[in-house]
Amino acid sequence: MTLKRRIIILFLISSLLPFIFVFFISYHTIYSILTNKIQDNLQSNLRQVELSLENAVNNLNSVSEQLAFKGSIGRDLEILLTSNNAYERSQMTTQINAELNLVTFTNTNVGLTMYYFQKDGLHQFENTGVKPDFDPKTLPLLAEYYGITYYGPHISYDRFNNNYVLSALRKVDLPSRDDVYVYIESNFKLTESLLDNGQNPQHAYYLFLNNDRRITYSEIPDDYPLGATFASDSPDKSHGLRNAFYWFDETSNQGWSIVSVISTADYDKEMNKWFLQIIGSSLFFLGVSVFMGWLLWKMVYRPLSTFNKEMKSLTSNRTPANLAPTRIPEFDQLLTQFRDMKTQIWELFVEVQHKEKRRADLEVEKLLYQINPHFLMNTLDTVHWLAVMNGQGEIDRIITSLNKLLHYNLGKLGQSSTIRDEVDALKQYLILQKVRYDFEFQVNIEVEPSLLEKPIPRFILQPLVENSLYHGFSDNGVIHVLVKAREMIEISIQDNGSGMTQEAIAKLLHGEQPEREKVGMGIGMNYVKRMLEAYYNGQAKIRIESVPGQGTGIFLSLPIAKEETP
Structure with a gap:
């Protein structure tokens, strides 16, 4: 009521x-x-x-x-x-x-x-x-x-x-x-x-x-x-x-x-006359009561309507509207306090927003530097020249690929790359993985030429391909990497591995990984999610489809209009 x-x-x-x-x-x-x-x-x-x-x-x-x-x-x-x-x-x-x-x-x-x-x-x-x-x-x-x-x-x-x-x-x-x-x-x-x-x-x-x-x-x-x-x-x-x-x-x-x-x-004429007078008086006082109730409702409803407008504007308007006063001191005082509270909430919201962005950037930087120590490149460069001097061509090829991959991954935090560079880094990574694993697998990469120079966050394809290699691959494994343009940039990584359950998918997409898993291949999905959120401000989408025993598909939808960060 x-x-x-x-x-x-x-x-x-x-x-x-x-x-x-x-x-x-x-x-x-x-x-x-x-x-x-x-x-x-x-x-x-x-x-x-x-x-x-x-x-x-x-x-x-x-x-x-x-x-x-x-x-x-x-x-x-x-x-x-x-x-x-x-x-x-x-x-x-x-x-x-x-x-x-x-x-x-x-x-x-x-x-x-x-x-x-x-x-x-x-x-x-x-x-x-x-x-x-x-x-x-x-x-x-x-x-x-x-x-x-x-x-x-x-x-x-x-x-x-x-x-x-x-x-x-x-x-x-x-x-x-x-x-x-x-x-x-x-x-x-x-x-x-x-x-x-x-x-x-x-x-x-x-x-x-x-x-x-x-x-x-x-x-x-x-x-x-x-x-x-x-x-x-x-x-x-x-x-x-x-x-x-x-x-x-x-x-x-x-x-x-x-x-x-x-x-x-x-006989009842005089009685009826008096009764009609009573009925008339009753209707009059009833009308007065209804009118007084209506006035009281207006006195309460108008301030409530003002509060309602203020609450609706709380999530859409950072500055208070110039609303007329209610002319009721108690309500005007509450309305003033509510507007002050609204201003303070927006200030706190902006402050929390900045702090959260800084924290996200620090987390991404931390993750990058967990796997990209600078001294590693200098050491690998020394190993490269030693292999050349001693005529070790296979070792030289592996070290060269690893050095290029690390150099790419050591780009500054927040600096974007292109789809071409991201695909080249993925190829260097696959060269190293074929040497590491003792089983045969094949990776097919298809990219629409018009998308090669489009900006994209650094280091997002490698962790997803790594997940495909990591989740139950055996001989004759096949990974398809497809990059195509629709209303957004659509990237899919599909494999024919052992697949995952829905609980595992939910853990990858929504669960927080413990610190002990945030090294090596465990960094993959956690890093990609954080990087996409920070780079696209929540406009990017990620989806996983998997059937146990048949394979897994990871699908990314990235906005095309994003410009490269200088």
């Missing part, structure tokens, strides 16, 4: 965990508070409506008692109905009308008031016009007690009023007739104010239930139709959830009930 992702994740965790913890605690707390607030508000409104309606019903009951037989108006009605005197009947009619007007005038919460004669289907002494379709049997029953029945809410039978009212029908109990009733409606403004009292922010609706818990009035008849039974399936009879509506019930002392219902969407 990248540093950027780790920083952002750590910021998110450090920011979100406390916030989520606080969010859940706050959510449950505020949910409980808001739930209690909404329920208390709904139940308070419902209780207020129930008390107001109960007062209105009690008022209807009180007024109807004054119009019954026990009241003065009821007795006057009995006299009117039983009297045969026309004058007396007229006086009673006038008196009843006056008393009714007085009662309705002093009770402002009363609307339409009249006497209803059930058998005749007639009504008299009404205080206002009555609609012609008046029939108490069609009214929604609210509650029924001995001698009085309550209806409503329903449309008023007042000819000039189409609003909802409550009504009561009380039996007058006249001695002469048992079909006379008092019909009284509440003032429509009272009923309207009671129902409007429920228009709270939660958009609650009201249902009226009679004593049998049947719906006599419904503001949402599609969901709660009139006449349906409102059954409570909640353990708590005062509230519950039904048909996607929360309901709250208040039962009056007379046995009828008023129910407030509110849809779950309206």
Whole structure:
């Protein structure tokens, strides 16, 4: 995982965990508070409506008692109905009308008031016009007690009023007739104010239930139709959830009930509003956390990027680049120290390079002088003249070849030769070896004429041919020396000797030889490797291929463009 992702994740965790913890605690707390607030508000409104309606019903009951037989108006009605005197009947009619007007005038919460004669289907002494379709049997029953029945809410039978009212029908109990009733409606403004009292922010609706818990009035008849039974399936009879509506019930002392219902969407509206605010705040703080994590990542990434560039340039650029500062003191201090360290590393590298080159040159010089003491040439020159003076032609030929070979090998350290001189020195060396060994062998040398004057390090062919003679040669041995030009100078020395194993090849190419082997023929491959590395700066290549019992091939690839060292 990248540093950027780790920083952002750590910021998110450090920011979100406390916030989520606080969010859940706050959510449950505020949910409980808001739930209690909404329920208390709904139940308070419902209780207020129930008390107001109960007062209105009690008022209807009180007024109807004054119009019954026990009241003065009821007795006057009995006299009117039983009297045969026309004058007396007229006086009673006038008196009843006056008393009714007085009662309705002093009770402002009363609307339409009249006497209803059930058998005749007639009504008299009404205080206002009555609609012609008046029939108490069609009214929604609210509650029924001995001698009085309550209806409503329903449309008023007042000819000039189409609003909802409550009504009561009380039996007058006249001695002469048992079909006379008092019909009284509440003032429509009272009923309207009671129902409007429920228009709270939660958009609650009201249902009226009679004593049998049947719906006599419904503001949402599609969901709660009139006449349906409102059954409570909640353990708590005062509230519950039904048909996607929360309901709250208040039962009056007379046995009828008023129910407030509110849809779950309206009920949760305030809760959802608060929840959206919390979500918005959460997203805002989350964005701030991500932005802060990004800023921190930039503050760390920019110096790291600068360090990365410095490290990449460590192996390719000796001088520090002019990079802009990070503007963070700690990182700028580290960057300065790193650049100083880089400069010191390059200085040490150059110093080690010079020392290593000098050491390599000294090693090559040491190897040359191990086999090329100067006094040996002077001694051989003396032996040469003695052989001539004594007529020893074979000895003279051998000494002459040896003297030429030593003179060639005694060239100054680092001085280059040509392929022609190197091949001539190899031929002198082979003359001496044919005298030394007691077996027959043949050496074939092929050189492209165009390569004869090309510069080449001194003394590299002889050690390789010596290895071929040294590694298990017997009679009829053949060595092929081939020098040809491709993209590089390609030199191959191949023999048909006993060959070598891969372990032996690896030791020759990569292993260090002990000091006791760095004389005579043991110097061969070690010297050639060091000379090629020093002369060509690692651009030359050497490869050995061998199969035990079949022979060995040594292959050199030397750059052509190398000029002769003066």
